[in-house]
């Protein structure tokens with residue numbers, strides 16, 4: 001061992017000498033290593049620590065001196081926008097660990113609540129709360145789905161939930177509209193309102 005060197009720098013003293021934008025870049029790259037990044041339309045699941053308590057299932061990451069929701073950081077790191085207090089980070093896919101920025105947006109608290117209560121009624125994206133799909137939209141959605149479009153992609157395009165797209169393509173929603181019905185076996189075909197769904 002050489003005794004001529006100065007004190008071994010601690011992690012803290014190293015960080016103090018690093019340029020701020022470098023430490024930020026390191027943190028951001030460390031963040032994304034916790035995300036299972038998939039195809040653009042897929043849910044990108046958080047692999048790191050998750051929250052407990054009332055918001056169980058959401059990823060958390062230490063940033064800016066405190067634990068922060070991972071999905072919020074995913075959106076901020078991608079868009080450069082910071083969430084302000086009156087906004088929530090909303091999932092279009094209803095999948096708490098998802099960190100795919102395409103599935104995320106900052107929305108008002110009320111719109112987030114409305115969305116949960118009114119799934120599939122066009123609160124996502126640019127559509128107004130009152131906007132509804134048209135018969136032509138439904139027909140196009142079914143045709144695109146039959147041609148291989150992903151449900152999540154269609155959900156983002158038309159501003160409705162993926163769950164609602166699923167209901168549309170299997171004919172549970174918009175039963176009178178045109179377009180090919182897919183993904184629905186004869187066994188599960190619904191008969192007029194009398195049948196109760198049984199647990200499998």
Ligand SMILES: [Zn+2]
Pocket residue numbers: 042043044093094095098099100103
């Ligand atoms: Zn997602």
